[in-house]
Amino acid sequence: MHTELTYAELASLMERRAGVIVNPADLELQSDTPFADFGLDSLGLLGIVGALENEHGATIPADADACRTPRELLDVVNDVLKARA
Amino acid sequence: MTAKRNRQDEQRRAVITGLGVIAPTGIGADAYWKATKEGVSALGPVTREGCGDLPLAVAGEVHGFDPSTLVEERFLVQTDRFSHFAMAAADMALSDAALDAAGAGEFAIGVVTAAGSGGGEFGQRELQQLWGRGPRFVGPYQSIAWFYAASTGQISIRGGFKGPCGVVAGDEAGGLDAFAHAARSIRGGTDAMVLGATEAPLAPYSIVCQLGYPELSTVRDPQQAYLPFTDRACGFVPAEGGAMFVAEEETAARERGVAARAVIAGHAATFTGSGDWAASREGLAHAIRGALDEAGLAPEEVDVVFADALGVPAADHAEALALADVLGRHAARVPVTAPKTGTGRAYCGASALDSACAVLSMEHGVVPPTPNVTDMTDGLDLVTGHARQADLRTALVLSRGLLGSNSALVLRHGADARP
Numbered sequence: 001m002h003t004e005l006t007y008a009e010l011a012s013l014m015e016r017r018a019g020v021i022v023n024p025a026d027l028e029l030q031s032d033t034p035f036a037d038f039g040l041d042s043l044g045l046l047g048i049v050g051a052l053e054n055e056h057g058a059t060i061p062a063d064a065d066a067c068r069t070p071r072e073l074l075d076v077v078n079d080v081l082k083a084r085a
Numbered sequence: 086m087t088a089k090r091n092r093q094d095e096q097r098r099a100v101i102t103g104l105g106v107i108a109p110t111g112i113g114a115d116a117y118w119k120a121t122k123e124g125v126s127a128l129g130p131v132t133r134e135g136c137g138d139l140p141l142a143v144a145g146e147v148h149g150f151d152p153s154t155l156v157e158e159r160f161l162v163q164t165d166r167f168s169h170f171a172m173a174a175a176d177m178a179l180s181d182a183a184l185d186a187a188g189a190g191e192f193a194i195g196v197v198t199a200a201g202s203g204g205g206e207f208g209q210r211e212l213q214q215l216w217g218r219g220p221r222f223v224g225p226y227q228s229i230a231w232f233y234a235a236s237t238g239q240i241s242i243r244g245g246f247k248g249p250c251g252v253v254a255g256d257e258a259g260g261l262d263a264f265a266h267a268a269r270s271i272r273g274g275t276d277a278m279v280l281g282a283t284e285a286p287l288a289p290y291s292i293v294c295q296l297g298y299p300e301l302s303t304v305r306d307p308q309q310a311y312l313p314f315t316d317r318a319c320g321f322v323p324a325e326g327g328a329m330f331v332a333e334e335e336t337a338a339r340e341r342g343v344a345a346r347a348v349i350a351g352h353a354a355t356f357t358g359s360g361d362w363a364a365s366r367e368g369l370a371h372a373i374r375g376a377l378d379e380a381g382l383a384p385e386e387v388d389v390v391f392a393d394a395l396g397v398p399a400a401d402h403a404e405a406l407a408l409a410d411v412l413g414r415h416a417a418r419v420p421v422t423a424p425k426t427g428t429g430r431a432y433c434g435a436s437a438l439d440s441a442c443a444v445l446s447m448e449h450g451v452v453p454p455t456p457n458v459t460d461m462t463d464g465l466d467l468v469t470g471h472a473r474q475a476d477l478r479t480a481l482v483l484s485r486g487l488l489g490s491n492s493a494l495v496l497r498h499g500a501d502a503r504p
Contacts, residue, residue, distance in 0.1 A: 015158070017224065046225040047225045049225045054222060
């Protein structure tokens with residue numbers, strides 16, 4: 001099990017859970033760009049947070065689905081995963 | 086009468102400028118029309134995943150539909166097959182009408198669809214997650230994808246259409262009521278409406294819901310399973326697919342240089358409750374009268390009838406009597422057809438598809454036949470065997486829902502549009 005959420009994993013989840021296709025390298029380069037600009041809406045982000053909880057067996061704070069950018073989400077999720085490690 | 090005519094003349098009127106068809110007999114209006122005028126039947130075994138062991142043996146499935154080539158991944162992941170059909174058919178209709186939000190203005194175009202089955206395949210998958218793994222495994226798009234409103238919402242978002250949007254939950258007859266809703270929006274000031282209905286009820290969960298309908302045919306021979314107006318009538322065969330349209334304010338369409346393919350001339354709806362097909366006679370007759378009144382037409386001006394043709398003897402008999410009640414002796418002379426015996430009934434999509442067929446019939450001057458039906462009992466001039474040439478200016482489309490909705494729609498030839 002990964003102990004850290006990577007941009008590659010996030011890009012894969014965006015495609016599988018919300019149909020938003022984005023290159024992992026672009027996602028990392030544009031990590032401060034709002035999710036909305038990638039075409040990801042709030043339901044899509046909610047689905048990604050739910051999938052992360054299921055895959056990592058972790059409880060992610062309820063405000064994670066309010067993250068506006070990839071970097072914000074990675075910070076919130078990785079804080080949780082590191083605290084558990 | 087003169088005053089009524091004058092008032093109508095001042096009213097903004099809706100004309101159809103675009104068609105998009107997804108039917109078991111063909112994807113796209115051209116393929117569908119070619120098969121329909123030749124009386125092709127696409128009824129066959131149910132092959133959708135997980136449906137093999139159910140008592141429903143025959144249906145009208147849409148084959149060769151590849152949503153990934155027609156709709157972006159983002160919209161596919163978030164929606165059910167019925168919305169995939171709707172988005173693809175809406176694209177065809179918009180392309181036919183050469184209309185988009187960039188040209189017309191985002192608030193100039195609205196959307197109205199009808200649905201009666203919803204997103205059963207998507208919904209079942211998520212419910213299996215719920216009961217198999219727990220609520221945390223249900224995806225958030227379940228909150229929109231399996232509901233009747235999904236197609237309207239996604240067409241609106243995808244096309245950037247911010248005019249009046251709505252959903253008709255009017256049983257199968259909703260496919261006709263969507264025309265009335267769109268025409269009303271256009272009378273009220275909207276330039277154009279994307280309207281219609283598509284359904285995808287051939288998933289295990291959806292089929293199980295339908296097995297409770299006593300009207301559902303479970304006959305295993307595709308040629309015998311749906312024979313309305315005959316003494317072998319044994320219920321109806323369900324189907325998937327439907328049709329989407331672009332309706333526009335007549336003057337706006339003309340100013341864009343787009344031809345009217347048909348005029349939405351009149352509509353009326355009634356409700357007579359479930360379980361009593363004899364009662365639908367009066368309800369349907371009242372709807373036909375109302376639709377003709379709104380169109381300002383006399384009964385003998387109807388040139389072709391697209392029958393509801395449920396395939397249940399009491400319902401077929403009630404429909405024939407309703408036509409006789411309103412059309413009088415003309416009911417025995419006017420050609421009546423039910424092309425849906427070759428496609429099956431896609432619930433709200435069935436009446437939308439019949440409306441597309443009515444437009445194509447008037448354009449080509451051809452009444453398509455009623456596939457698989459050779460004999461008939463109800464005193465109507467049902468067109469069977471081969472298509473019939475006829476000068477068609479006015480088409481009457483009828484639809485009844487299994488739970489008691491009755492609707493009638495009058496469409497007129499595009500040449501009836503005001504010069």
